[in-house]
Amino acid sequence: MTKIKEIPFRYDQVGSFLRPEALKKTREQFGNNTISAEKLKYVEDQAIIELINKQVENGLKAVTDGEFRRSWWHLDFLWGLNGVEQVIPEHGYQFNEVETRAASYQISDKVTFNPNHPFFEAFTFLNEHTPEGILAKTTIPSPTLLFNRKSDTFTYESYTDENVFIDDLAKAYHQTILKFYDLGCRYLQLDDTSWGMYTGFIENAKTEEEIKHWQQQCEAGVTVVNQLLKDLPEDLTITMHVCRGNYKSDWAIAGPYDHVAAYLAQLNIDGYFLEYDDDRSGGFEPLAQIYKNGPAKKVVLGLVTSKFPKLESEDSLIKRITEATSFIPLENLCLSPQCGFASTEEGNYLTEEEQWAKVRLVVDTAKVVWKDA
Template identity: 25%
Template structure:
C-alpha cells in the first residue's frame, strides 16, 4: 500500500520541553496551561517551518507517555475504568486549528499499560482483563480523535521488545498483547485518509522473525514505526517482516544524541530498504521520541530541530520535493 497521504517526514510525537515549560510544571504554576499553549504554538510553528508532513503538540501537557491515560481515566483501583475527561481528543482538536499540515496524536497501547500497571491480587483478575478494559477506552479515544479532524494516530508499545528479541513475556503473553492492541486499533468505518500506526520496539540488534511476522500480521494498523538507525541485522529483519499491504516508517536518526549522522551512511541504508520494498511505501523519522518523559531528554531543544531538519533532508534526497 503506497503512502498515498504523504506522511513521509514523521516523528514519534514527543519533543524536548522548553525550560519555561519544565519550570511551570515543577512549580505547578497557576498559569501553566497558558505556558503550555504558547510552547505548543511555537513547536507547531517550527514543525511547519521544517516542512514536516505531520505535526504534534510535542506531548507538552504530559508528564510521560502513559500519563495521558492515567490522568484522564478513573477506576484502576476499583476494577472499572471510566474516563472523566478526554485523554487526547480535545487537545488534538486544538492542534488542528494551528496548522493546515495534518495533526498527529499519540497514545500508549493498552497492552503496554496493562503489562506495566497490573498487580496480582489487586482489583483486576489478570493483566489481560485490565488490558481489554483499556482497549475499549483507547479504541473510543482513537475514534474521538479522528472525529475531531486528526488524520494520523500512533500508539506505542515498547513491551514487544522482549518477544521480538527472544525474551519470555512476564506479565502479559504475546497472544494476549496482540489481541488487546488489535481491539484498540480496529475501527468501524475508518476514513480512507486516516493512518493508524504502531511503534513496537525502539532498538533491534537481533529479532525473532516469526514473532515479527505474527505481530505485523495480526495487528491491523496501517503503519509500523521501526528503528533503522544502527544498521543491525535485526532492523533489516523487521523491515522484511512487514506485510506488503502496510507501510513502514523507518527511524533513521538517533534522537538521544546531538551529533548528526553521516548522510552517506543513511542513504546507504535507504538503498538497502529500497531493495527490500518499494520506497513509495516508506516514510522516515527519528527512531524514538525526543522526550517521552518531561525533562528526560538527553539533547537540547536546538539539537532536536537540527535532527528533524536532517530527517527532512534525507526525505527530499529520497523522494524529491514532491513529498
C-alpha cells in the first residue's frame, strides 16, 4: 500500500484569512484610483508578512498569504489564464440568503498557460518570507469551475468540442502547477465548489435525466482533474477543498456527500478537505467509499465553522472525530476549519481575534487526538 503522506497535516487550514481593516481601506483607495499600485503592493506585503508570523505563532505547519492579494478566491486566478476574460454580469451569485457582488468570466479564446500569471509572483513572496521548517501552501480554484453548466449544450464559441476544451484546460493547469513547483511549492490545494453543487443538484433532481446529466458532469470532473495531475513530481502534495459556498457568512449549497463520494474517491489527489460544520453536509458514511478507493489518502474534517464566532468545544470535536472513525481509520483523518475565513475580500462576520481562537482550537484538539500531530 502506498504510504500516507505527512501532508495534509493533522491540524491544517483551508487558506483564506480575514483582511485587516488597513488592507481593506487601501484596496478601496486603489479601486477609487486615489493611490498607486506600488502603494497597494507595499500594504499587501506588510499585511502578508504579519499574517505569516501570526499563523506560525498559532502553531500552523503550513501557511498561506491569506489570499490577501485577491478579491475572489477563484476569479482572480481564472482571469489570469490566457483565453479567460473578466466580465461584469447583471447579477452576482445567489447564495442562501444573499447575492454576491457581480463578477464573472468568459472564455474568449483557447485556454492556455500564462507564464506571467500574477499568482506566481505572489507565491514567490510568500515562499521567501516563510520561516524555515514551515511550508508555504498555495491555493487555486479547480478547473471544473470552467465547464459547469446546467444543460447539455456546450456553448463556448472558442471551442466546438468539449473534449478539446478539457484537454486544453488540463494542460494549462498542469503547466501552471509545474511552474509553482519550480518556484518552490510543495503543497497546493485545488478549491472546488463543483462537487458541492453536484451533490445538491442530484439531491434535488426531479427526473432521472437530471440525475444523469449531473453524473456526467461528475465524470468530466474526474477526467479533467486526473488529467492535470498526471506525471507531477512525487514530492508535491495536491489536496482538494470541497466547498459549499462562503460569502459574508452565508452558504450556497446543501446536500450529503453520498451522491459524489464515488467520484471523489477516483481523484488522484493526496487529501480532501471536506466541510462538516453543520447538517447541510450529511453524515460521515461517504468517507468509507473514499477510504475504500484510496486507503493512502487523508480526509481533513472541517468541523470548526469559519462562518460564525461561537467557539466549538474540544469535547464536541473529539466526539465527532470518533464518530468518523466508524467509516475511515483515525490515521487517515485530520482537522481544520470548515472553509477559509474570507473567500472574498469582504470576509465572514467574525473578528480576527475570534478567527485565531478557531485556529488554536483546531491545533489544540488535533494534538489531543493524534500522537503524531
